[in-house]
């Protein structure tokens with residue numbers, strides 16, 4: 001029976017423990033497993049290589065993304081690191097003009113030391129993509145929508161071109177989650193998540209996930225996961241499974257709240273610009289409509305000249321100023337000094353991650369309370385001359 005995603009969230013992966021019938025996967029808090037004789041074990045040898053709690057999570061995310069295998073890591077960046085380890089010296093990866101600052105830092109300050117190069121390109125214009133594919137380009141790493149400017153990249157169009165040139169398409173699906181967008185169904189080869197965000201959903205763990213759609217990639221990532229060893233612990237795997245069960249209901253509320261907040265921001269006198277994937281009459285809207293159920297829960301915006309941004313942050317009473325996103329609580333951050341501080345200033349300015357940009361992760365509080373808090377903080381931020 002083909003199941004809807006709301007059902008897979010609850011019953012996907014390994015939903016019941018065989019031995020006892022427990023409806024929650026137990027936390028197998030063990031590093032090793034007794035072997036019956038030389039060369040004969042019961043499917044598990046050592047928990048870096050395989051652990052039943054982690055395996056339940058890995059099967060669950062594979063089911064949710066529609067892939068053939070999932071892998072769980074100690075953080076989103078551990079997941080990105082493991083995927084980037086597929087490449088070798090001389091290879092080049094194309095990334096969009098705004099990606100999560102940590103991914104940029106990893107490429108520019110770690111992988112570049114191993115001569116694995118990257119090119120920052122405007123991937124929103126697919127008609128110009130082929131010109132950028134030089135022989136050393138081996139993959140395109142997309143975020144859609146991007147962090148923090150919420151630019152939408154056409155996953156299917158990019159994947160089609162990548163396939164034609166024998167490149168891998170890797171999509172960081174952190175911002176929308178498989179509940180809203182499933183990149184493998186659009187032609188991508190690998191999906192990455194910072195599961196710290198919406199999948200965990202409660203700002204209480206750090207985790208990363210990867211899903212692949214071919215046996216070849218499954219084998220390669222399994223080898224790298226075991227070789228690099230940046231795996232997710234059993235307890236955190238359990239917490240993440242628990243978080244994922246409520247993803248659908250959380251996302252429904254988050255998106256309803258985000259759309260309400262976008263309406264408010266668009267009408268507010270102090271707001272200069274609003275970035276959201278589903279703003280009608282924009283190119284983003286048309287592409288997003290084709291590939292995602294809705295615009296998700298992230299909004300970025302700027303205040304007009306004459307507004308003091310730090311006063312805005314200090315005046316918030318409900319919404320926390322904090323790194324991260326995707327929790328049940330609304331969070332704001334200042335990308336240029338926080339999440340994207342690792343990007344060189346000239347690149348930040350060029351792509352629009354200005355010092356006036358505010359990123360809002362909308363939570364599940366009452367939508368009117370969220371908007372009231374934004375309204376009073378914007379009003380406090382207005383400089384009285």
Ligand SMILES: Cc1ncc(COP(=O)(O)O)c(C=O)c1O
Pocket residue numbers: 075076077078100102103143147172174175193194195196206207208324
């Ligand atoms: C889009 C995106 N990808 C990856 C990461 C890295 O994940 P983590 O912080 O879990 O290492 C983040 C973190 O903010 C992110 O926003």
